Amino acid sequence: MNTVTTPAQAARQELPGFKGQLIGPEDANYDEARKIYNAMIDKRPALIARCADPDDIAKAVGFARDHGLLLAIRGGGHNGAGLGTVDDGVVIDLSLLKDIQVDPDARTVRVGGGCTWGEVDAATNEHGLATPSGIISTTGVGGLTLGGGLGHLTRKCGLAIDNLLEADLVLASGERVRASADENPDLYWAIRGGGGNFGVVTSFLFRLHEVDTVVGGPTFWPIEDTAEVLAAYREFLPSAPRELNGFFAVTTVPPAEPFPQELHLRKVCGIVWCYVGDEKDAAEVMAPLMDAAPEPLMHGVQPMPFPALQSAFDGLYPAGDQWYWRADFVKEIPDEALQIHAKFGAEMPTMQSTMHMYPIDGAAHDVDAADTPWSYRDAVWGSVFAGVDPDPANAGDIRKWSVDYNEALRPHSAGGAYVNMMMEEGQERIRDSYRDNYDRLAAIKATYDPENLFRVNQNIEPKA
Ligand SMILES: Cc1cc2nc3c(=O)[nH]c(=O)nc-3n(C[C@H](O)[C@H](O)[C@H](O)COP(=O)(O)OP(=O)(O)OC[C@H]3O[C@@H](n4cnc5c(N)ncnc54)[C@H](O)[C@@H]3O)c2cc1C
Numbered sequence: 001m002n003t004v005t006t007p008a009q010a011a012r013q014e015l016p017g018f019k020g021q022l023i024g025p026e027d028a029n030y031d032e033a034r035k036i037y038n039a040m041i042d043k044r045p046a047l048i049a050r051c052a053d054p055d056d057i058a059k060a061v062g063f064a065r066d067h068g069l070l071l072a073i074r075g076g077g078h079n080g081a082g083l084g085t086v087d088d089g090v091v092i093d094l095s096l097l098k099d100i101q102v103d104p105d106a107r108t109v110r111v112g113g114g115c116t117w118g119e120v121d122a123a124t125n126e127h128g129l130a131t132p133s134g135i136i137s138t139t140g141v142g143g144l145t146l147g148g149g150l151g152h153l154t155r156k157c158g159l160a161i162d163n164l165l166e167a168d169l170v171l172a173s174g175e176r177v178r179a180s181a182d183e184n185p186d187l188y189w190a191i192r193g194g195g196g197n198f199g200v201v202t203s204f205l206f207r208l209h210e211v212d213t214v215v216g217g218p219t220f221w222p223i224e225d226t227a228e229v230l231a232a233y234r235e236f237l238p239s240a241p242r243e244l245n246g247f248f249a250v251t252t253v254p255p256a257e258p259f260p261q262e263l264h265l266r267k268v269c270g271i272v273w274c275y276v277g278d279e280k281d282a283a284e285v286m287a288p289l290m291d292a293a294p295e296p297l298m299h300g301v302q303p304m305p306f307p308a309l310q311s312a313f314d315g316l317y318p319a320g321d322q323w324y325w326r327a328d329f330v331k332e333i334p335d336e337a338l339q340i341h342a343k344f345g346a347e348m349p350t351m352q353s354t355m356h357m358y359p360i361d362g363a364a365h366d367v368d369a370a371d372t373p374w375s376y377r378d379a380v381w382g383s384v385f386a387g388v389d390p391d392p393a394n395a396g397d398i399r400k401w402s403v404d405y406n407e408a409l410r411p412h413s414a415g416g417a418y419v420n421m422m423m424e425e426g427q428e429r430i431r432d433s434y435r436d437n438y439d440r441l442a443a444i445k446a447t448y449d450p451e452n453l454f455r456v457n458q459n460i461e462p463k464a
Pocket of ligand 1: 074078079139202457
């Protein structure tokens, strides 16, 4: 008698030699294993294949394909839209792929597909080196890199994809390939912004830069000064040297050290700085902005190891909160937009809700729009409107604030959005975000994944 009833049970029978773990709803660790960062998304996969190596991944890919099951790839599990998991399908969980090898002479780091950025930063900082990533250390290398990668080093070193030298993948067919400038160059082009559409990346090779101690931290002004500070910032930042990154934010001062008690829970606007260089030069470079803006409430800028800046927000944004976010590319900030930021900044619904504008100029502009799929090289900022709170009862309020803020600014946006900061917003928005590069992506998708097996993502549909 055949007693197999669930995909997890079938997988245990059909995948002999699987070295990792095959976790199904009947297992004690299922609820823990299916959790992702954004608690607003609560999906129940039929099977979580926690893979130990590329052979396991090829087996799990084949199992999903042969059983006609939806397949999600989970790197760090941070995706806002929850694209690292899926209802009733198979999740390929890469969290066991943690190998990190730094080559200080070649200035490279090879990173397993399941690493988080904090793990990579700690390893490279031992050699006084870093590669660009984001602003929170718990984010996965996989998703952040494959979608682009905006962060504290964008102006000096470019996007994460601009520093990706090669990647090893398991394709929809189960075949293992390398993508680099010399091997499968079409695939190499596509994965630098095209997301997890083309295969499961088992390892990444990144270029490293001499970045050790940086001068970083926030400057805060009263929320009532938002329009004035943002006006000064829009003039200042594009002409500032590349060594200086500073993203603009509306936020609430956390009720914790090192913030002065009198500022706790105060709504503010601010700039979060990262200067690659020494403290004296940082002050000189920031001086034109500090002279043009009103008197700040706090200027908390100091030298720190790069990993300390990279993890400075980790405590404020732990896993398990409710998240709803929207995003837009921005080329200019007209006066009308200043007023909209001032209005929505004053209306932030919860302590963790925030708006960030990440710079995309400097080294990110050295790469042409068609050199990678990431076409918005002419944008100057990527905005994200993030409604965040631990309490599910506030999910409606945070969603409404994020959507209303984003829609009020849409007339002043450049068009598409950074795919890593979108929710599931439909095919047209995805096309708008890749612009002229979409058709080339769709043609490469047809070569490497003609059946669209990898479709739990910001999906590129294979060209017919
Ligand atoms: C708190 C927070 C802060 C963030 N800060 C930044 C930031 O500063 N800069 C920035 O650029 N982005 C930032 N992001 C956005 C982030 O880049 C995306 O959410 C990204 O998708 C997260 O990657 P992940 O591997 O953790 O996600 P997952 O949910 O695991 O995966 C997301 C997507 O990537 C694909 N994927 C992941 N790993 C692989 C792999 N190895 N092979 C193939 N496909 C893979 C999956 O298919 C899925 O579609 C932030 C997100 C959060 C929640």
